Amino acid sequence: MDFDAIVVGSGITGGWAAKELTEAGLKVLMIERGRTIRHQIDYDTETKAPWDMPFRGRGDTERYLRDYPVQMLNRQFNEFTEGHFVNDAENPYTTAEGTDFTWFRSYQLGGRSLTWGRQSYRWSDYDFGANLRDGHGTDWPIRYADLAPWYDKVEDFIGVSGAHEGLAQLPDGHFQPPMALNVVEQHVREAIRARWPERCLTIGRTANLTEAKPDEGRTACQYRSICARGCSFGAYFSTQSSTLPAAQRTGRLTLVTDAAVSGLDFDPATRRVTAVRYMVSGQQHRATARLVFLNAGAFNSVHILLNSASEATPNGLANSSGVLGTHIMDHANTLSAVALMPGFEGHTTFGNRPNGVILARYRNMDRMDGDGHTRGYSFQGGALQGTWTAGKREAGIGLDYKQKLRHPGAWRMVLVGFADCVPRARNRLTLDRSRNDAAGLPLLHVEFAFGREEQAALTQAKRDADEMLTAAGGRVIMGFDQPGPGGTAIHEMGGARMGHDPATSVLNRWSQAHDAPNLFVTDGAQMSSSACQNPSLTYMALTARACAAAVGQLREGRI
Amino acid sequence: MMAADPGPDRRAFLSGAALLALALGVPIAALELSPGDSPSARQQAILREACALVIPRSDTPGAGDVGVADFVVLALAHGLEDSRKPLTAELAARYTADVRSDLSLLHLEWLEAELDRRSGGDFIRRRPEQRHALLAALDRAAFADAAPVHPWRTIKALILLGYYTSEAGGAVELRYVPVPGRWDPDLPQTPDTRAISNDWSAVDFG
Structure with missing residues (x-):
């Protein structure tokens, strides 16, 4: 064996797997398909002003339309951050007729941990119990109690700032001090609470430090809100600022970059993954290990398993159930309401808070009060002032x-509505046998559509948002109830779902493949339902939990 | 409506672009214009005047003082603010003289012709207050127009973008605070409070 464990991918969960496994004493190889980006050294545009950039920070639209037609739709994508996103032209995927799916990707050391929105929420038993309750998808084999200590551990390490609210549907965690609501948000919180005591608008829980972690070389947030350029202060959680240095400190991590995994080898006699194959500069490499963790990102982990089909596993590795690639999800989201907020003309703020608000779910909890849907929705957003860009919409010239x-x-x-996305078999990933990538492997094919549940939730969300902002003295000027394309929320998940039954799920309760006990998939692919809050914290907690399980089973000689 | 000989103008523009490229440390290819995107000297003069009229010099520099017209030319050539997006056939019919074969607008040709038309002759030869009044009338008409796209609205958006992302606009007229270091959620706003040009949520969503 070359290594004790191989971790595929270096994003949010890959970083956690590398940290946990090396700290447990394992010799680990981490394989990253993209380039190296060194913390503090390679954040090339971090301190540049708009006038330092050829296209003033907006970028070359003509080139973006040609090379980044999907990534350019990401709100974090601009001339400062384009180097942290994939070139779509060089990294194609295909979609089914009628599917509009914007797949936002970052192929580089740190993956999307450099570009993520940093919102960090615990899921609750309303979420882990959702499939069992309404019959969509398959029941999660875990509940909140299984994950709570792992949420504690992850929050303590990455640093999450937030306010304790005592909500069952959005459990409190180990928080650093919250960032403050601004004056208008505070007013809206109070106005909503006065009329709807069960509706809680609170500051976003974000993986931006409000207190430094000097032992880890991380400074408190400087309120620049340019996180996606890379943060030399280490103030937001990324692989570079946090998990990678921890893994490297053990001396047991080997990192290879610019190395795209082409497949896993499987021995049907022992039911073990025996090797990981990867390409570096057109050369095929192969590494062996006792454990393999797939952390390539939900869709890419599924893609690797589909591309690892063999005589013994003709439909893809870990796919004896036939559900690999199915039940993919992304939150249905839309701009539910925008309101002018008169009465605050004498108020302003200072600093760029890299965080908004969340209005926690309140529907379909103990009472089924959803109109045409059985799940939840929540809102994110915030209050902000206009600036010169408003001048583009107004008549006027001169002094x-x-x-x-x-x-x-x-x-x-x-208020942006985020609706729970029901898991459906027809929303699925397959291989497109008609087109290959540069390495000669079939491209990933996405088939995805929201259904009437999400539509109903966003319709109700729009109505509620309008009502709440009006009650807070706002004048609603627009609102939508149609979801953006799949992928808009950048919470794509599912495809290798967890479940009790090997006949209907890919992974067991330890994020471990039913068909190959030394294979773990701990990124978004493992998710069995979507909840209506951001999933990254849950991926990290599940990863830490799976690492402990894997190390335990290894020590007991079971894998 | 094109200048008879765009050659010298193109060379003049490219020499400027070369300096800009040098200053920014980027390949000149990124800034180079194809022949169809190089404005005539007269079109450039009209655009410079429009910049100065939209954001005039006050106690801080105006858009005519800091090269905003050059940025607008570059931005139009590279499609910023959707300026290279083809019009619908119906809308293109309103601008037949000034659309490319792909139905995208030739903004600077249009601006030259439109301001001359409104001047009943040569816009540049009008007195300053007349030029202001003529452009203000065009501006009012453009913002009263219900069509989803209007060439003046696009040009004006690019003038604002060019000005407020220049050092003069972003750091002299407005405040530029690269490292705020703190978050104050409620401060008094007075008539002296200047906007912060790197308040990104205001820029993106305001």
Whole structure:
């Protein structure tokens, strides 16, 4: 054996797997398909001003339309951050007729941990019990109690700031001090609570430090809100700022970059994954280990398993159930309401808070009060002032116009609805046998559509958002109830779901393949349902938990 | 409506672009314009005047003082603010003289012709206050127009972008605070409070 464990991918969960496994004493190889980005050294655009950039930070639209037609739709994508996103032209995927799926990707050391939104929420038993309750998908083989200590561990290490609210549907965690709501958000929180005591608007729980972690070389947030360029302060959680240095400190991590995994080898006699195959500069390499962790990102982990088909596993590795690739999800989201908020003209703020608010789920909890749907929705957003960009929408030229744009503009409040996405068999990933990538492997093919449950949830969300902002004294100027394309929330998950039964699921309760006990899939692919809050914290907690299980089983000689 | 000989103008523009490329440390190819995107000297002069009229010099530099017109030319050539997006056939019919074969607009040709038309002759030869009034009238008409796209609205958006992302606009007219270091959720706003040009949520969503 070359290594004790191989971790495929270096993003949010790959970093955690590498840290946990090396700290447990294992010799680990981490394989990353993209380039190296060194913390603090390679954040090339971090401190640049718009006037330092050829296209003033907006970027070359003509080139983006050609090379980044999907990534350019990401709100974090711009001229400063384009180097942290994939070139779509060089990394194609195909979609079924009628599928509009925007797959946002970052192929580099640190993966999407460099570009993520940092919102970090615990899931609750409303979420882990959702499939059992309404019959969609398959029951999760775990509940909140299984994960709670692992949430504690992850929050303590990555640093999550947030406010304790005592909500069953959005459990409190080990938080650093919260960032403050701004003056308008505080007003809206109180106005909503006065009329709907069960509806809680609170500051986002975000993996940005409000207290430094000097032992780890991480400084508190400087309120620049340019996180996706890379943060030399180490103030937000990324692989580079946090898990990678921890893994490297053990002296047991070997890291290879620019190395795309082409498949896993499987021995049907022992039911073990025996090797990981990967390409470096057109050369095939092969590494062996006792354990393999797939952390390539939900869709890419499934892609690797589908591309690892063999005589013994003709439909893909770990797919005796036939459900590999099925039941993929992404939150259905849309701009539910935007309102002008008069009455705060004498108020402004200072600093760029890299965080918004969340209005926790309140539907379909102990009472089924969803209109045409059985799950939840929540809102994220915040209150902000206008600036010169509002001038693009207004008539005016000359000195008065310039004078007006000199000052912070009108306050508005935005609520973006996030609806739980029901797991469905027809939403699935397959191989496109008609087209190959540069390495000669079939491309990933995405088939995805939201259904009437998500539509009903966003319709109700729009109505509620309008009602709440109006009750808070706002004047609603727009609102939508149609979800964006699949992938918009960048919470794509599922495809290798967990379940009790090897006949209907890919992974067991330890994120471990039913068909290959030394194979673990601990990124978004393992998810059996989607909840209506951001999933990354749950992926990290599941990863830490799976690592402990894997190490335990290894020591007991069971794998 | 094109200048008879765009050659010298193109060379003049490219020499400027070369300096810009040098200053920014980027390959000149990234800034180079194809022949169809190089404005005539007259079109450039009209655009410079439009920049100065939209954001005039006050106690801080105006858009005519800091090269915003050059940025607008570059931005139009590279499609910023959807400026290279083809129009619908119906809308293109309104601008037949100034659309490319792909139905995208030739903004600077349009601006030259439109301002001359509104001037009943040569816009550049009008007195400053007349030029202001003529452009203000065009601006009012453009924002009263219900069509989803209007060439002046696009040009004006690019003038604002060019100005407020220049050092003069972003750090002299407005405040640029690269490392705020703290978050104050409620401060008094007075008539002296200047917007912060790197308040990204305001820029993106305001």
